[in-house]
Amino acid sequence: MSDFAADITKAYAVEGPYVDLGRGVLDDETHPDAMVRVPLAMMNRHGLVAGATGTGKTRTLQVLAEQLSAGGVACLVADVKGDLSGIADPGDPSPEGAxxxxCAKLGVPFEPTGFPVEYLSLGGIGAGVPVRATVSDFGPQLLAKILGANETQEQSLQLVFHYADTHELPLLDLADLRALLQFLDSDAGKAELEGIGGLSSATVGVLLRSLIGLETGGGNEFFGEPQFDITDLIRTAPDGRGVISCLELAGVQDRPQLFSTALMWMLAELFETLPEAGDLPKPKLVFFFDEAHLLFADATDAFLQSVVQTVRLIRSKGVGVFFVTQTPKDVPGDVLGQLGNRVQHALRAFTPDDAKALRATVGTFPKSDIYDLEELLPKLGIGEAIVTVLDEDGVPTPVVQTKLSAPRARMAPTDDVAAAVAASPLNAKYGTRLDNQSAREILAARIEDATAPEPSPAAPAPTPDAEHVPYPRKAPSRRKRTPAGDAVGGGTGAIGDFLNSRQGKTLQRQVVRGMFDLLRKKL
Known part of the structure; x- marks a missing residue:
């Protein structure tokens, strides 16, 4: 074993289960003994897979997902281009296959293997079990991101959602939100918000126009019921391998704001739903966030702060997050600083801006005594990367040029996603859209009652003879006596009466929105 291989093997040594990233490379020579591995327990310390288009990021994502599944860890992968669905099928067994x-170059055996996969799609756009969310649960902050709303418009949406929460108006789909905006801008509804800031007609007009684009751009399909239960992402197959949830995005790849924000909703749902777990021997779920630059583009400060806080805290829920994008500068510094595992594919430097991005990327890596990263990064081949991860003690490993492992599953779309979806138990749970009573119907009934004509007064009854007038009796009181014990036990007692009052319900609803203003599942 060479000194280089010995140094790398020592730096990347793992006693417990691990993900095998590949083998170290020095001076264009691959060293089969220089094993580059990341401890499975460190996969919830988050990571970044970056590189120019065509450098192999998708295959790196596939390798990570396959090995996590083999280790019993569930994954969510975003299939933007539609070429990850083949992960369910064994790879090409031919010795001449890529x-x-x-594997022959790395000195490891190649064993073609398929993995347990659940195919999902946003609202049923494309092949996959439909993933839906209600507007109420999605919350005003994420919705404002999809609509491209400015800070003032986002605050107005928060006001609208506050009104819906406190008046028990379920916003299930975009039609409900449209109806509520129109009501609050009408003569009948304007006074409803005057005491807490009001809502300008100009802002309502902008939001209504933005809704049109969202409705025709996949929003009508994505928003509604039944809402996807986020814990359905965390499953294992009967053989103990983790289920890979493959979210089909090829059908909405021309609607990047929708799918990137929907991914953030899924991540935030995990944060709000899962209990604290502390440091686990392996994550419950690893979440691969593809096209991550779309999430941060034109984001408000409040939105970015929520992203930072979610990424920082979700590790303790047993969830690892890997952002997949072109350069580290696509990710805000406060987020980038929390990504302990880095796989950097080649960066090209064709323009002055490219050269600047290259230097910025080099500055985010630990100093290397054996590599000139600014010179090396543009020369990396397909399937090669600069790697640094966290070892079992949480210490960053030395930077190493790595020839990455090959996927064991098929590196192309599978043949029949539709059949797999039809056979999925989740399809029976989410396949049929529901249309429950919601804000639209409630507001329509309220307006109809308000505009209904007053009933004509009844004609007075004839006065009977005095001798037939009954003796007046006192009407019984309708108020029931409150037992003393109920005053502290809820129900119909003093506290129970308060919690059932309008003020009490307002107080209860004020505490059920958490990160990103999502509805909290637990108080």
């Missing part, structure tokens, strides 16, 4: 050749 995967077999790569």
């Amino acid at each position: 995967a077999a050749k790569r």
Whole structure:
């Protein structure tokens, strides 16, 4: 074993289960003994997979997902281009296949293997079990991101959601939100918000126009019921392998604001739903956030702060997050600083801006005594990367040029996603859209009652003879006596009466929105 291989093997040594990233490379020579591995327990310390288009990021994502599944960890992968669905099928067994050749170079056997996969899609756009969310649960902050709302418009949406929460108006789909905006801008509804800031007609007009684009751009399909239970992402197959949830995004790849924000909703739902777990021997779920730059583009400060806080805290829920994008500068510094595992594919430097991005990327890596990263990064081949991860003690490993492992599953779309979806138990749970009573119907009934004509007064009854007038009796009181014990036990007692009052319900609803203003599942 060479000194280089010995140094790398020592730096990347793991006693427990691990993910095998590949083998170290020095001076264009691959060293099969220089094993580059990341401890499975460190996969919830988050990570970044970056690189220019065509450098192999998708295959790196596939390798990570396959090995996590083999280790019993569930994953969510975003399939933007539609070429990850083949992860359910074994790879090409031919010795002349790309995967077999790569394994031969690394000195490892190639064993074609398929993995347990659940195919999902946003609202049923594309092949997959429909993933839906209600507007109420999605919350005003994420919705404002999709609509491209400015800070003032986002605050107005928060006011609208506050009104819906306190008046028990379920916003299930975009039609409900449209109806509520129109009501609050009408003569009948304007006074409703005057005491807490009001809502300008100009802002309502902008939001209504933005809703049109969202409705025709996949929003009508995504928003509604039944809402996807986020814990359905965390499952294992009967053989103990983690289920890979493959979210089909090819059908909405021309609607980047929708799918990137929907991914953030899923991550925030995990944060709000899962209990604290502390440091686990392996994550419950690893969440791969593809096209991450779309999430941060034109984001408000409040939105970015929520992203930072979610990423910082969700590790303790047993969830790891890997952002997949082109350069580290696509990710805000406060988020980038929390990504302990880094796989950096090649960066090209064709323009002055590219050269600047290259230097910025090099500055985010630990200093290397054996590599000139600014010179090396543009020369990396497909399936090669600069790697640094956290070891079992949480210490960053030395930077190493790595020839990455090959996927064991198929590196192309599978043949029949529709059949797999039809056979899925989740399809029976989410396949059929529901249309329950919501804000639209409630507001329509309220307006109809308000505009209904007053009933004509009844004609007075004839006065009977005095001798037939009954003796007046006192009407019984309708108020029931409150037992003393109920005053502290809820129900119909003093506290129970307060909690059932309008003020009490307002107080209860004021505490059920958490990160990103999502509805909290637990108080």
